[in-house]
Amino acid sequence: MGFFRKRYKKALLTKENQETQESVSLENTINQFRECSDLVHNALPELQVEYLYIENLVNEQKVKEYLVEPFDTIKFPDVSLILTEKRYKKTADSRSLYKGILNGEAAIFFKDEAYLVNLFGPETRPVNESGTETVITGPHESFNESAGQNISLLRRRIKSSHLKVYKVSVGKVTLTDVYLLYLENVANKDFVEKVKQRVESVETDGIFESTMLVQMIEENPYSFFPQFLTTERPDTASSKILEGKIVGITDGSPSAFIAPTSFFEFFNSPEDYYQRWAVATALRILRYSAFFITVFFTAFYVAVITFHYEMIPRTLLSTLLESRSRVPFPPLIEALVMEFTIELLREAGARLPTKIGQTIGIVGGIVIGQSAVQAGFTSNILIIAVAISAIASFVIPNYIMSASIRLVRFGLIILAGIWGNYGIILGIGLVLVHLSGMTNLGSSYLIPIAPISTADMKDILIRAPFSKLKTRPYQAQTRNPYRQKKK
Amino acid sequence: MNEKLHSFHLAILIYLIQTGVTLFVLPAELAQNFGTNGWVAVIIGAALVYINIFLIGAVYRLGRGKSFFAIIEDGMPPMLSYTLYLLLTVLWSLIGCITAKQYIMVYQIITFQHTPGSLLKLGYDVLIYTLVIKGIYNIAKASTFIFSITVFLALLFFYFITDIELARYTPFLFKDGDGLLIGIFKTYIAFLGFELSILFFPYINKESKFFTSLIIGNLITTVVYVYTCLIIFGVFGYEYLKELIFPLLDFLSIIRLPIIERLENLLYALFALKVLITSVMFYWAATESAKRIFRNKSDKTLSFILIAFSYFISLIPDSLEQVRNWLDFLTRWEIGVTLFLPVICIILILLRSKGRKHADGKNC
Numbered sequence: 001m002g003f004f005r006k007r008y009k010k011a012l013l014t015k016e017n018q019e020t021q022e023s024v025s026l027e028n029t030i031n032q033f034r035e036c037s038d039l040v041h042n043a044l045p046e047l048q049v050e051y052l053y054i055e056n057l058v059n060e061q062k063v064k065e066y067l068v069e070p071f072d073t074i075k076f077p078d079v080s081l082i083l084t085e086k087r088y089k090k091t092a093d094s095r096s097l098y099k100g101i102l103n104g105e106a107a108i109f110f111k112d113e114a115y116l117v118n119l120f121g122p123e124t125r126p127v128n129e130s131g132t133e134t135v136i137t138g139p140h141e142s143f144n145e146s147a148g149q150n151i152s153l154l155r156r157r158i159k160s161s162h163l164k165v166y167k168v169s170v171g172k173v174t175l176t177d178v179y180l181l182y183l184e185n186v187a188n189k190d191f192v193e194k195v196k197q198r199v200e201s202v203e204t205d206g207i208f209e210s211t212m213l214v215q216m217i218e219e220n221p222y223s224f225f226p227q228f229l230t231t232e233r234p235d236t237a238s239s240k241i242l243e244g245k246i247v248g249i250t251d252g253s254p255s256a257f258i259a260p261t262s263f264f265e266f267f268n269s270p271e272d273y274y275q276r277w278a279v280a281t282a283l284r285i286l287r288y289s290a291f292f293i294t295v296f297f298t299a300f301y302v303a304v305i306t307f308h309y310e311m312i313p314r315t316l317l318s319t320l321l322e323s324r325s326r327v328p329f330p331p332l333i334e335a336l337v338m339e340f341t342i343e344l345l346r347e348a349g350a351r352l353p354t355k356i357g358q359t360i361g362i363v364g365g366i367v368i369g370q371s372a373v374q375a376g377f378t379s380n381i382l383i384i385a386v387a388i389s390a391i392a393s394f395v396i397p398n399y400i401m402s403a404s405i406r407l408v409r410f411g412l413i414i415l416a417g418i419w420g421n422y423g424i425i426l427g428i429g430l431v432l433v434h435l436s437g438m439t440n441l442g443s444s445y446l447i448p449i450a451p452i453s454t455a456d457m458k459d460i461l462i463r464a465p466f467s468k469l470k471t472r473p474y475q476a477q478t479r480n481p482y483r484q485k486k487k
Numbered sequence: 488m489n490e491k492l493h494s495f496h497l498a499i500l501i502y503l504i505q506t507g508v509t510l511f512v513l514p515a516e517l518a519q520n521f522g523t524n525g526w527v528a529v530i531i532g533a534a535l536v537y538i539n540i541f542l543i544g545a546v547y548r549l550g551r552g553k554s555f556f557a558i559i560e561d562g563m564p565p566m567l568s569y570t571l572y573l574l575l576t577v578l579w580s581l582i583g584c585i586t587a588k589q590y591i592m593v594y595q596i597i598t599f600q601h602t603p604g605s606l607l608k609l610g611y612d613v614l615i616y617t618l619v620i621k622g623i624y625n626i627a628k629a630s631t632f633i634f635s636i637t638v639f640l641a642l643l644f645f646y647f648i649t650d651i652e653l654a655r656y657t658p659f660l661f662k663d664g665d666g667l668l669i670g671i672f673k674t675y676i677a678f679l680g681f682e683l684s685i686l687f688f689p690y691i692n693k694e695s696k697f698f699t700s701l702i703i704g705n706l707i708t709t710v711v712y713v714y715t716c717l718i719i720f721g722v723f724g725y726e727y728l729k730e731l732i733f734p735l736l737d738f739l740s741i742i743r744l745p746i747i748e749r750l751e752n753l754l755y756a757l758f759a760l761k762v763l764i765t766s767v768m769f770y771w772a773a774t775e776s777a778k779r780i781f782r783n784k785s786d787k788t789l790s791f792i793l794i795a796f797s798y799f800i801s802l803i804p805d806s807l808e809q810v811r812n813w814l815d816f817l818t819r820w821e822i823g824v825t826l827f828l829p830v831i832c833i834i835l836i837l838l839r840s841k842g843r844k845h846a847d848g849k850n851c
Contacts, residue, residue, distance in 0.1 A: 307598060310749045419602075419610065421756035422594060426610055429760055433618045436629040449635055450628035452495045 024094050024114045026050055029107060032098055039101075044071055047079050050109045057104035059121025066117050067106055079110055088115040099175065124149060130232040132399050138274040142232040147177055147251035153234040154181060154249075158241060162186070168199045170213065170250075174206030177251040178213065181237075186244040188477040191441050195246050195259055210250040210257045211400065220438050224407055226400045227440050229261040236270045244478030260441040262448070262475055264460045266401035267291065272463045280463035288461075290395035293388060294402075295409055298335050299416040299424050301385045305331040307420030319381070326376035332417025334378055338386045339410065341368055346390070447475040492687065494696040494703075496627040499634045501704025503764040504680030506711060508590050511735040511755075513677050513712060514719040518728035520670025522663035524656060525725060526716035532674030533709040536681060540705060542829035543685050544698040549836045554689045555828070556779050562835030568779075575776040576793070578824065579683075582817050583769030584797035585804075587611050589814060590762040592807045593733065597752055605802055611759070611766075612794050618767045619774065619790045623690050626767055633760045640754060641711070644718050646742055651721035663725070676818045677712065680765060681705055682825035683772045685832070770794060 029052060033039045036054070043050045049071060053063070070082050082088070091097050091114055101107050104120025127149065130142030143150045151165060166180040178199055182192055198217040207213045214228040215221065231237055237247045237256045248257045258265075267287045272280040304311050305324065312320060327334055345364040349357040372378045389409065396402040408431060415423030438445035448456035453474040458464035470484040492500070517525030550558050559568050591607045599607060618626055664670060684701055691697050719734055728734055739751035747753075774790045781789060804810045 308749075308752050311747055311752060313743065313746065313748050316746065419607070420598060421753050422598070422607065422759065423610075425756045425759045426614055429614045429763055430617065432629055432632055432760075433614065433621065433625075436618075436632060437621045437625045444628060446628055446632060450496070450631040451493050452631060 024092055024097055025112075026052075026109045028094060029097060029101070029109075029114075032094075033101070042067075047071060047074070048111060049079060051106050052101060052109075053106035053119060054101060054104070057102075057122055058106070058119035062119040062121055063106070066119060067108075083108070083110060083115055088117050090115050102175065127153070133231060133233050133236070133270070133397065135233075135269070135271040135274070138271055139233075139235050141234055143234060143237075143249075143254045143256060145252050145254055147179055147249050150234070150249045150254075150256065151179060151181070154238055154241070154247070157234060157238040158183075163241065166192075166196060168196065170199060170202050171204055171206035174208070176207050178207075179249045179251075180246055181241055181249065182246045183241055183244065186242070186472070186476075186478050186480045187246060188244065188479065191260060191477065192246055194441050195248070199248070207250065209253045210248060210255045211253075213248070213250055214257045219440065219442075223434065223438060224404045225263070225435070225438070225445075226266070226398070226404060227261065227438065227445065229258040229265050229398070230255040230400065231258065232256075233270055239270070239273070242472075242483065244472045244476035244480070260443045260475055261445075262440070262443075262460070262473075263435060263438075263445050264448070266398040267396060268460070269397040277463050277465045284461065284463060287395055287397070290392035291405065293392040294396070294405055295412060296424065297389045297392070298339060298382075298385050298409065299412040299427075300421075301382060302331045302335045302413055303416040303420040303424055306417060320379075323379040323381045327379050328376070330417070331382075332413070334382055335386070335413050335417070336410070338368075338378055338382055339389075339413065342386055342390045343406070443475050443477065447473075490624045490690075491692045492624065492627055492690050492695050494694065494700040496631055497684075497687070497691065497695055497697070497700035498704040498707065500627050500630050500764070500768070501681050501684060501701055502707040502711070503630045503634060503761055504683060504768045505678050505705070505708040505765075507586060507762045507765045508593060508758070509677040510712070510715060511593070511733045511758075513674075514716045514723075514734045515728050515731050516673050517670070517716055518664075518720070518725040518734075520664050520666055520673060521661045522665075523659040523661065523725050524720070525661070525664065525670070525728075526713060526720050527660060528670055528674050529677075529709060529712045529716060531671060532678055533705060533712075535671070535675050536678045536705055537702070539825055539829070540681060540698075540701045542826075542833070543682070543701065546685060546829050546832040546836070547688060547697055549833060550688070552688050552691075555685050555832065556775075558832045558835055560779075562839055572776045572779050575824065576773045576780070578817065578820055579769045579773035579776065580793040580797045581800065582814075582821060583615070583766040583773065584794075584801045585810060585813050585817060586762060586769065587615065587766040588801045588804070589807070589810045590759065592810055593736075594755060594759075596807065597736070597755060608798065608801060611763075612798050614763060615766050615770060616790060616794050618763065619770045619794070620787045622786075623687070623771060626764070626771060630764045633764060637757060637761055640757070641714065643739075643742065643750075643754075644715070647718055647722050647738070650741075651718065652724075653721070655721055655724035657725070672822075675822065678705065678708060679818060679821055679825065680768065682821070682828065683768055685828055686772055686775055 030039075030041065033052070038054050038056050039052060040055045041050070041052050051067060053067075066087065071079070074082060083090075088108065091100070097107055097114055097116065100116040103118075104122065105116040105118050108115040108117060124146040125144045127141050127144055129140045133142070141153060143153065155163065160183065162184045164182055164184050166182075168178045168180070169175050170178050180192070180195055180199065195217070199213070202213065202216045204216065207216070211226075211230050214226075214230065218227040220227060229240075231240075232254050237258065240258045241247050245261075246259050248259070250257075267284065269283070269287075272283060275283070305320070309317070324331075329337070341364075345360060345368075348360045348364075352360060368378075369383060373380055373383065393402050393406050393409075396405065408427075412424055412427040415427040417423070419426065435446055436444075436450060444451055447453055448460050455471050456474050459469055459473070467484075471481050472478045472483050513529075514526070517528055521528045546555075546558070556572075559571065563571070588604075588608060591604055591611060595602065595604050595607065618629060621629075661667065681701065681704065684697075687697070715735065719738055720728065722738065723731070723734060731737055736751045736755060739754050740749050742748065742750045744750070770790060770793060773793050774786055777789045777793060778784070778786065804813050
């Protein structure tokens with residue numbers, strides 16, 4: 001098998017080399033793009049000029065300005081004069097010529113020479129409000145699918161020449177541009193190099209989303225948990241750059257990824273910094289409480305009802321018994337069915353248009369809430385437990401983390417059904433062991449708790465007043481740890 | 488091996504290795520052996536441990552951070568050192584295993600009378616294995632997290648402040664006890680686990696503040712033991728305590744909150760995480776020791792073999808009484824180890840430095 005794989009790889013490499021070695025000529029280029037109906041081929045025989053471009057990638061105005069008008073008004077000998085202008089780049093490499101055309105450039109053939117001129121400018125989605133990271137106070141802009149637009153949103157916020165933008169092309173077929181942004185005088189050089197190296201080493205045919213790319217560069221690909229924070233908000237991304245972290249922007253993706261990231265960052269919202277510190281701290285505590293409720297509430301219900309009835313106070317016991325008296329299933333099955341139904345409703349609501357999504361919510365609510373109880377299919381108390389868990393899961397600001405946590409919850413419910421409280425604790429232990437072994441760019445995923453960093457606690461577990469947030473996060477291992485003047 | 492243990496993690500790790508199921512039986516043992524105000528004996532036990540810690544600190548300083556295994560191998564013939572490693576591997580893996588078994592058996596008494604203990608133990612061993620193979624640095628990280636979860640339990644004890652009666656403390660010290668000597672011995676056992684720190688030398692640096700961290704770690708354990716025993720003596724009184732087997736469990740069962748009561752079950756389950764660190768660290772130490780004998784085997788393989796081997800051994804004791812007897816036997820050996828290892832290391836270091844001086848003198 002190894003022998004055949006080697007031969008296949010060799011054949012591929014040879015083919016690639018042949019493509020590189022191809023001479024730059026109009027015929028070869030047309031042949032390369034044969035059967036591409038969106039390829040525009042124009043010939044100006046009196047000037048001995050022919051040009052090619054892909055009409056869906058270019059801006060009409062630029063075509064007029066850089067192609068039509070200059071060549072319309074001149075005579076043959078002046079063509080070479082025009083082509084000496086800076087925007088026309090001569091190329092002798094067929095691969096860069098094809099790449100240029102695919103990137104929205106026009107290939108101009110004059111005599112035996114080829115030139116590229118950038119006409120890129122397809123229609124993009126305007127800057128809108130973020131659909132997944134909404135805030136009440138603070139900026140409402142969010143990234144869109146244009147990397148250029150996204151970088152401009154960051155550049156407008158960080159007006160510093162230290163903000164570096166490193167470009168990498170990822171995907172052999174898609175040639176997606178990935179931009180790594182960082183503050184040269186703040187970011188840790190090793191981290192920057194690591195991210196560059198990892199993104200450059202991705203070998204795949206294509207990527208379409210930042211969240212897809214990060215799964216190819218993370219250290220624990222089998223983990224349930226996201227290891228890179230992703231955001232659609234330019235204010236979040238800029239604040240992370242200022243913290244000394246690296247932000248990655250993928251062309252075609254409205255999310256930027258941030259490295260390195262700790263587990264606790266997924267529970268922060270940009271609004272924490274726009275609110276008063278006390279309110280923001282209360283919100284953070286609320287979110288961590290929501291996390292505990294999401295993970296444990298249903299599991300704990302199953303454990304108590306199955307094994308530990310003695311833990312229920314007498315006043316509550318009669319209500320519980322009455323509620324469960326008509327249910328024919330064991331608590332574990334009952335809880336799993338309900339959690340599964342809630343997930344069905346959530347998924348259906350997320351995929352359907354808003355108006356129909358609301359109907360699903362109402363139908364689901366009535367059917368599950370009323371009918372299931374009346375039919376003796378489930379108990380009232382479990383519906384409350386499952387509903388509270390579901391609501392709590394949506395309090396977690398990061399959708400990817402919230403989805404991972406919901407998945408972990410299923411495991412805990414099953415363990416609670418098998419071994420009660422002991423099962424839950426075993427489950428927590430397994431998650432904890434897993435989390436403690438996780439790293440992001442080599443730094444711990446559990447910073448600031450493990451390893452301990454008391455300075456960072458002020459901006460992770462609570463949000464201290466700005467006068468107390470003088471240092472950059474320890475995890476960023478920055479060269480310039482102070483973000484405020486030392487007094 | 489770039490990562491080093493931070494002093495905070497080191498202190499927490501020491502505390503978590505030391506505490507475990509012992510906390511649940513310690514007040515009763517203190518009452519039985521010391522009688523009135525038996526909680527004071529915790530301080531005596533802690534003082535004895537400090538002597539031992541000084542010895543380990545001396546090994547670190549005299550050996551200039553040289554690893555325990557390197558000291559032994561430099562000064563002992565291979566056969567002797569291999570025999571020592573084999574003994575340590577068996578002893579430490581059995582202590583790790585029986586500690587976990589004791590926890591499981593107590594839990595079985597509370598809740599799962601009809602579930603096979605071997606099955607519960609198997610689940611626990613899977614957890615132990617996943618953590619052991621992560622290495623000391625990740626074990627320390629996990630222990631910091633576990634500490635932050637369990638430290639809040641101490642706050643629960645404030646629930647009992649109003650139940651404390653000063654008269655229960657009595658004005659007498661160590662009256663009506665069964666035996667001071669056996670009591671001190673048992674109290675000392677409650678602190679065991681710190682001796683594993685002799686294996687930490689390659690994982691620490693100057694910033695780890697090894698000696699200070701050991702002292703702080705043992706201090707945390709002492710404070711937790713004193714605090715718990717003091718309150719339990721104040722609530723139950725020493726006479727009633729003598730009748731109890733797991734006073735802390737009875738103590739926690741009194742807690743009643745508006746939506747939940749009989750918290751002892753949940754809180755004891757939470758103790759699984761504390762016991763986890765104790766077991767994991769003993770298995771880790773056993774693996775480190777076994778690694779010196781079977782050098783071509785990976786850590787994962789050795790840990791697996793040790794955990795699997797000791798799991799089958801743990802099936803032999805089938806009652807809590809037998810488990811306690813096993814633990815008594817193993818901890819007696821462990822006390823010997825806690826004294827023997829630092830002393831032998833110091834002797835070997837001194838002999839070697841003397842030999843070197845002698846050789847240098849000859850060369851001159």
